[in-house]
Amino acid sequence: MDEEHLPEALRAVEDELAALLRRGRALSWEIAREVHPNLEPNAYGLLLWLRRSGSIRLTELATRLGIGKGTLSRQIHGLEGLGLVRRDPDPDDRRAAQLSLTEEGTRRFDAARAARLGQIRRTMQSWPRRDVEEFARLLHRFNDTF
Known part of the structure; x- marks a missing residue:
């Protein structure tokens, strides 16, 4: 579909996504600095996956994130150097390792996440609950099919 035939609604989605991504990059820098002053901004998403997973193999995490094992490693x-992540031997395969947050990593991540959720709560406090739920559902659907 060429630009001149693109429906106005899709142009609006593109515009809003561009604004969201721009704000998201700025927010990533802020949150990363809250977790650790030397943390790269893109590492927050990695920490989020580790927090959700508890413990996960590097190959599985690389697959879930859609990045190469070398890059992830x-x-x-x-993150290990910052004391936020640790590798433990995989009990099922001694050649592999399980990745998880350290206690310090968990503490720092949870504090930064609480601040982030507070920002989202303040931004959406005037929204009806059903709108917030619908927004979350639609974002999930978009991300799941993207």
């Missing part, structure tokens, strides 16, 4: 190494 370098990122994990940096």
Whole structure:
């Protein structure tokens, strides 16, 4: 579909996504600094996956995130150096490792996440609950099919 035939609603979606991504990048810098002053902004999403998973193999995490094992391994190494992530031997395969947040990583992540959720709560406090639920559902649907 060429630009001149693109429905106005799709143009609006593109415009709003661009604004959301721009704000998201700025927010990522803020949140990363809250977790640790030397944390790269894109590492917050990685920490979120580790927090949700509890413990996960590097290969499985790379698949879920859609990035290469080498790239992920370098990122994990940096997070280990900051004391936020640890590797433990996989009980099912001694050649592999399980990744998880350290106690310090969990503490710092949870504090930064609480601040982020507070921002979202303040932004959406005037929205009816059903609108917030619908927004979450639609974002999930978009991300799941994207």
